[in-house]
Amino acid sequence: MRQSSDQQQSAEQSTFATTATGEFICTDPECKTKPVFKRKCDLTKHQNNHRRPRKCPIEGCTYGGAEQKDLNRHLWSYHPVYSREKNIPKEETMCDFPGCDYKGRKDNVRRHKDTVGHHREQP
Ligand SMILES: [Zn+2]
Ligand SMILES: [Zn+2]
Ligand SMILES: [Zn+2]
Numbered sequence: 001m002r003q004s005s006d007q008q009q010s011a012e013q014s015t016f017a018t019t020a021t022g023e024f025i026c027t028d029p030e031c032k033t034k035p036v037f038k039r040k041c042d043l044t045k046h047q048n049n050h051r052r053p054r055k056c057p058i059e060g061c062t063y064g065g066a067e068q069k070d071l072n073r074h075l076w077s078y079h080p081v082y083s084r085e086k087n088i089p090k091e092e093t094m095c096d097f098p099g100c101d102y103k104g105r106k107d108n109v110r111r112h113k114d115t116v117g118h119h120r121e122q123p
Contacts (some may be wrong), residue, residue, distance in 0.1 A: 016043055025055070049084075058082060096120055 024043040030050045037043040043107050049064035054071040056063035059097055059121050060078050062073040065071040075083045082088075093109045095102040097118035102109065113119050 015047065 003114050004028060007048055015026065015031075017025045017027050019025060023038055025036050026034055026043060026046060028047060028050050033047045046062060049062055054065040054068055055092050056065075056071060056074060056079075058075075059111050061078070061113075063071070063078070065074060069091060072083075072121065075088045076090060078121065083090075090105050094104045095118050097113070097114060097120060100118055102112050102118075104112070
């Protein structure tokens with residue numbers, strides 16, 4: 001049996017195509033994986049990632065962050081093995097003691113605070 005190859009292409013510059021079985025393929029030139037979606041809302045969700053400047057490089061992960069630090073934070077919390085391998089910079093935390101500009105990894109800051117007594121007293 002033959003499916004009709006009637007293609008419904010809208011005048012808008014659409015970055016997707018529909019298959020004969022009614023599924024949606026992302027055809028965005030930026031898209032390397034060209035995934036197929038059964039529902040259009042999933043396609044839309046996926047395509048939103050193309051509009052975000054920072055995309056998660058892990059295959060199958062749809063995360064996209066507005067800034068590099070958002071992506072780095074995501075990488076460390078969701079893909080720690082990858083992050084360690086690729087030396088993804090960890091987000092730096094600042095000592096919140098007034099006048100102190102010490103910054104570093106979270107645990108280093110905690111140790112710094114213990115060492116120099118930079119714990120903020122809560123009133
Ligand atoms: Zn895509
Ligand atoms: Zn990810
Ligand atoms: Zn400090």
